[in-house]
Amino acid sequence: MKNWRLVLIILCAVQFTAFAKKGISCEKKDNCVSTVNTPGQDGDSKEIFYADPTIYEKDGKYYLTGTRNREPLGFAVLESDDLKEWHSPSKNERHMILEKGNKTFGDNGFWAPQILEYNKMFLFAYTANEQVVLAKSKKLLGPYTQKTIEPIDGSQKNIDPYIFKDDDGKYYLYHVRFNHGNYLWVAEYDINTGKIKSETLKQCFGQTKAWEATDNYPSDPIMEGPTVIKLKNKYYMFYSANHFMNIDYSVGYATADSPYGPWEKSDNSPIIHRSIVGENGAGHGDVFKGKDGRLYYVYHVHFSKSQVSPRRTRIVPVEMKWDEKGSVYTFSVKGDNVIVPVTKSIE
Numbered sequence: 001m002k003n004w005r006l007v008l009i010i011l012c013a014v015q016f017t018a019f020a021k022k023g024i025s026c027e028k029k030d031n032c033v034s035t036v037n038t039p040g041q042d043g044d045s046k047e048i049f050y051a052d053p054t055i056y057e058k059d060g061k062y063y064l065t066g067t068r069n070r071e072p073l074g075f076a077v078l079e080s081d082d083l084k085e086w087h088s089p090s091k092n093e094r095h096m097i098l099e100k101g102n103k104t105f106g107d108n109g110f111w112a113p114q115i116l117e118y119n120k121m122f123l124f125a126y127t128a129n130e131q132v133v134l135a136k137s138k139k140l141l142g143p144y145t146q147k148t149i150e151p152i153d154g155s156q157k158n159i160d161p162y163i164f165k166d167d168d169g170k171y172y173l174y175h176v177r178f179n180h181g182n183y184l185w186v187a188e189y190d191i192n193t194g195k196i197k198s199e200t201l202k203q204c205f206g207q208t209k210a211w212e213a214t215d216n217y218p219s220d221p222i223m224e225g226p227t228v229i230k231l232k233n234k235y236y237m238f239y240s241a242n243h244f245m246n247i248d249y250s251v252g253y254a255t256a257d258s259p260y261g262p263w264e265k266s267d268n269s270p271i272i273h274r275s276i277v278g279e280n281g282a283g284h285g286d287v288f289k290g291k292d293g294r295l296y297y298v299y300h301v302h303f304s305k306s307q308v309s310p311r312r313t314r315i316v317p318v319e320m321k322w323d324e325k326g327s328v329y330t331f332s333v334k335g336d337n338v339i340v341p342v343t344k345s346i347e
Helices: 002-022
Strands: 051-058 061-067 074-080 085-087 095-099 111-118 121-128 131-137 158-165 171-178 182-190 223-231 234-241 250-256 283-289 295-301 312-323 328-332
Touching: 051 111, 051 312, 061 111, 095 121, 111 158, 121 158, 158 182, 158 223, 171 223, 182 223, 223 283, 234 283, 234 328, 250 283
Parallel strands: 051 283, 131 158
Antiparallel strands: 051 061, 051 295, 061 074, 074 085, 074 095, 111 121, 121 131, 158 171, 171 182, 223 234, 234 250, 283 295, 295 312, 312 328
C-alpha cells in the first residue's frame, strides 16, 4: 500500500512539473506572469515577452520596452543594433527605466509605454492604475520620475497614451477612454504643464467595421493602442481592435486631414492579423522608423494557439504605397518578413 502511495506522489509531481513548463494563461492584463522561456535562465537567446511594445531609435541604437506584468513592477528596456538580437543596455541583467514607488504614479497595471524627447529631456508616457501618466528623465535610460506624483487627467479612467507633435509645434494626446467599451480620444496636450486642454477633448470614432468585432471572443467595442504619424499633410492613425484575448485582435488604420479628424477608416484594414502574420492576437504596438529609413511596426502576439499569455513580441516592416487617386498612402505588411526578436538578458 505504501508503495502505491509513493507511485501516486511521483506521478503527481511529474504532471505538475510538465504543466509548469507549459506556462500559465490569464485573463487580466495586470496578472500575467511568464513561466516559460524566461530570458537569462541560461546562456541561450530567448524570445522577448513584452506586450503593448514600443521601439525608440536614438544615435543608431534601438530601445525596446513594453508591458511586463511581473515583478519588479514598472518598465525594463532592451537595446539592439539590428532589431533581431537584444541585450541589456547596462551592466544590470535587467535594466529598469521606471519602477513602482520610485517617484512614480501607480501601483499596478503598468501598460503601454511611449518614449519621446522634448527640450533636452526624455519623456515617458505610460498607463498605471488605468490612468495615463507622464514621467521625465535627463537620460534616455532613466530612471523616469515625476516631481508631482499624479496622472495627466485624473477626472476619469484613461489608458494607452500616444503623444503626437504636429508641424506647428502643438502636441496632442491620443488615448483610450471607457464607455461600455474602449474608445479612442484625442485632446490638445500642453507639454509644459503636462495637462490636456479639456475643452479640446474629442472622441475619434466608434466601432464601425466587421473586422473590429469578430465572434471569436465577444466583448464590448474595443479600439485601443493608437499611434499617429503625419505624411504629406495627412494624418494616419494605427490602432488595434477586438479584445486582446480574441484571436482576431489586429491592427488597422484611418486617415484624416486634421489631428481631430474626421477619420476615414481604410478599406485595407486590418493590415496586421493572424491571417497575414500567422499568429493569433497580433496587435497593440507602435510605428517607428528604422535606421534604413523604412517604417516598422512592433506588436505582440498570443503565446500560442491555445494560450494568450505571456504575449510574445514581434516586429515587421511596413510597406508604403502612394495611392494617386486617393492622395493617401496605403500600408501593408508581409507575413514572411516578421522578425522574432530574442535576448539573453532578463526582461
